[in-house]
Amino acid sequence: MIEALQANFPEHTIISHDERALYVVDEKPLKLGSGIRVHITDPGVHHVYLHNPRQIPLLFDCFPENSFWHEDGEQCKQCECIIFPKSCLPDDWVLAVEAKYASVETAFKKEIDYPNIMVTQIIDTITFLRNKGVIPNGKTVKALVAFPKLIEDFNAFFFTNTPSVEDILLNHRILIRAANFASIRNNRKLYLGELRDFDAM
Amino acid sequence: MSRITIKNIGPVTSVALELNRINVIMGPQSSGKSTIAKIVSFCQWAEKRYILDGNKFEYDFEEMFMEFHRIGDSYFSRDSAFIYESDFLKISQKGTNFKLKFESKKRNADFKKPKNIYIPAERNFVSVIPNLGKYNETNDNIMSFLYDWFDAKKNYNAVNPLPILNLGVEYAFDKEVDQLTLLKNKKILQLKDASSGLQSVTPLLMLIHYLTHGFYENSKSNSVYEREEVVKTIIDNLNTQIDGPDRDALNGFQDLNDNFVLTKENTDRLLKLVRNRGRYFFTNFIIEEPEQNLFPSTQRDLIYHLFSLILNTNRPHHLLITTHSPFVLYAINNCIMGKRISNDMPPEEYNELRSHMAWVDSHQISVWQMQAGQITSVLDERTGTVTKHYFNEIMNELLEEYYEMLNYFKDDRSTAS
Numbered sequence: 001m002i003e004a005l006q007a008n009f010p011e012h013t014i015i016s017h018d019e020r021a022l023y024v025v026d027e028k029p030l031k032l033g034s035g036i037r038v039h040i041t042d043p044g045v046h047h048v049y050l051h052n053p054r055q056i057p058l059l060f061d062c063f064p065e066n067s068f069w070h071e072d073g074e075q076c077k078q079c080e081c082i083i084f085p086k087s088c089l090p091d092d093w094v095l096a097v098e099a100k101y102a103s104v105e106t107a108f109k110k111e112i113d114y115p116n117i118m119v120t121q122i123i124d125t126i127t128f129l130r131n132k133g134v135i136p137n138g139k140t141v142k143a144l145v146a147f148p149k150l151i152e153d154f155n156a157f158f159f160t161n162t163p164s165v166e167d168i169l170l171n172h173r174i175l176i177r178a179a180n181f182a183s184i185r186n187n188r189k190l191y192l193g194e195l196r197d198f199d200a201m
Numbered sequence: 202m203s204r205i206t207i208k209n210i211g212p213v214t215s216v217a218l219e220l221n222r223i224n225v226i227m228g229p230q231s232s233g234k235s236t237i238a239k240i241v242s243f244c245q246w247a248e249k250r251y252i253l254d255g256n257k258f259e260y261d262f263e264e265m266f267m268e269f270h271r272i273g274d275s276y277f278s279r280d281s282a283f284i285y286e287s288d289f290l291k292i293s294q295k296g297t298n299f300k301l302k303f304e305s306k307k308r309n310a311d312f313k314k315p316k317n318i319y320i321p322a323e324r325n326f327v328s329v330i331p332n333l334g335k336y337n338e339t340n341d342n343i344m345s346f347l348y349d350w351f352d353a354k355k356n357y358n359a360v361n362p363l364p365i366l367n368l369g370v371e372y373a374f375d376k377e378v379d380q381l382t383l384l385k386n387k388k389i390l391q392l393k394d395a396s397s398g399l400q401s402v403t404p405l406l407m408l409i410h411y412l413t414h415g416f417y418e419n420s421k422s423n424s425v426y427e428r429e430e431v432v433k434t435i436i437d438n439l440n441t442q443i444d445g446p447d448r449d450a451l452n453g454f455q456d457l458n459d460n461f462v463l464t465k466e467n468t469d470r471l472l473k474l475v476r477n478r479g480r481y482f483f484t485n486f487i488i489e490e491p492e493q494n495l496f497p498s499t500q501r502d503l504i505y506h507l508f509s510l511i512l513n514t515n516r517p518h519h520l521l522i523t524t525h526s527p528f529v530l531y532a533i534n535n536c537i538m539g540k541r542i543s544n545d546m547p548p549e550e551y552n553e554l555r556s557h558m559a560w561v562d563s564h565q566i567s568v569w570q571m572q573a574g575q576i577t578s579v580l581d582e583r584t585g586t587v588t589k590h591y592f593n594e595i596m597n598e599l600l601e602e603y604y605e606m607l608n609y610f611k612d613d614r615s616t617a618s
Contacts, residue, residue, distance in 0.1 A: 164588045166581060166583065167588070
C-alpha cells in the first residue's frame, strides 16, 4: 500500500508514529497552520484521538489540500487523512478520518448537512484510492467521522438519516462510525469510537 | 409455523404475519401491538384446548378472550375478522358474532402440548400489592400471570435464589415473603419496597427462567385438573384415534371383548398421544414491553438473558414481545448480527461480547413495525438486522427541534461577567 501511495502521489508526505497516544488536528480551521498535523502529546486543542497502547508502528498520509483529481480534470472530494499499520500486510486495517470543527449549534444543522457531506468525502476518497490501486477493491476500510469540538456523545444518532451504516458498509465496503477516537489493538484490529486498553503483546 | 391474519379489530386494520421462533412487534402506544399479541395468545390457548379436549371448544369467546384480555366490544365491527392457522387447525372469527370456527387440518396426535404464558405490561402489580393470594375475583391475563407467579416463586429460596441479571441482586421466596438480597452488602429488602425497575423485572425474569428450565427440570407436567383432563380426553378420543373395524368394538369399554385387537400402528398412535399430551414440551411466551421501568443497559442485558434462556435449550420455546424501546431493538440487532458473523469472528473475541450467548439466526426471528394499523417487516434482507425503523425518525425529529433552538442559544456565562 505504501508503494502504491508513493507511486501515485509522490507529493504526499507519509509520516510514521508508534506512540501510545496520537492526536490528529486539522490546524486550518483552528488557524494554527495549513493542514493536518499529528501530535504525540495533547496539543491542547480539539483533536481526533488514536489510542495506541501497544505502540503499533503506524503510517499517516495527511492529505494536502486538493490532493485528488479525476482524469476528466474534476476535483475529487477528500477526507483529512488515511492511517494504516506500517506492516502493510493484506489483512491490516486502513482508517480514513474526516473531521469538522463545527460547533454544537451547526454540527447537525439540517441545511448544512454535515453528516452527508462527511460521509461523501470519505466514500469519494476511498473510491478514488481504490481506483488508483492503492486500496484493494475487496478490502473493507474503517472510517471515523469526527466533530472534535463536540464533547458530548453524538455517534449513536449520527446515521439516523440515510444512508445508514449498513448501506455504506454494503455499498462501499466502508465501516464508518461517528466518533472522535479509536483504539488500536494490533495491525489487524481497530476499535472505532471505543477507548480500550490491551495487555502487552 | 403458525400464521395469523387480523382485520379491523381495535387499532389493527390489516395485519398478516407468520409467527417465527422469536417475534418482535414495535410500535407506538395504541398502535395495535398488544391487540395482535392478545389474539395470538388466545389462539394458542384455544388451539391447545380444542385439541386436548377432543376436537371441541366449549368456552365462551367473550369471556376467554375479551374479558381475559380486557378487550372491549368496541374493538369489533361488522368488518372484523381474524384467522389463525397452525399445522393442526384453523381458527377463525368474523364480525360481531363471537363464535369461533375450528377446522382440523391434520391428525393432531402429533400435537405437543405447550405451556402458554402471557406476561402483561401490568406485571409489577404482583410485586407491590400484599396478600395477592386473596384476590381471585377476575379471570383475566393479570390473574393468570399471578397464578403462574405463585407457582414459580416457590422454586426460588435462600438455597436456590434467582439472580436478577447482573444487577447484584438475588430474589428468594422466604417465609411467604418476596425478598431481595443486595449482594454487595447482604442487605435484604422486600420486593414491595424495591425500585419500580426491580419490581417489573423480577417477576418477568422469574417466569422466563422457570418456564424455560425449572418447570421442565422438575418433571412438572400437569396439574391435577389437567391430568384428569388428559385422561378424559384420551378415553373420549380412543374411538376417533383408532380407525377401521376396531372402532365399533371400542364404543364403550364395557363392550370390549376378546375379539378386539389393537394394531401396532394404533397402539403406537395412542402412546404418542399419551406422550404428547401427558406433559408440557415447550413454552409460548408473550411479553408486553419487557423494557418497562428499566434503565437502557438493563434493557439490553434483559434481552440478552431472555434470548439466551429461550434459545440455549433443546426445547423449541417461542417468544413474542411488543416493545417501544430503541434499546431493545439495538440489543436484538446485536443478537442477529452476532450469529451472522459467528463463523468469521474468532471465539476469543466473541466470548468477550455481552451478547454472544444470545445470538440468533436471522431466520428464526421476525421484527415488525406497526404503523397506521398495518404491519411491515423491518428486517433488512442484506444484513438480516433492523437497519431502518421509526425510532431513528423520531430521534431525528427530537434532534432537529433541539438544534433549531440552539440557533438562538446564547452563552449567559460570558454576558453575566
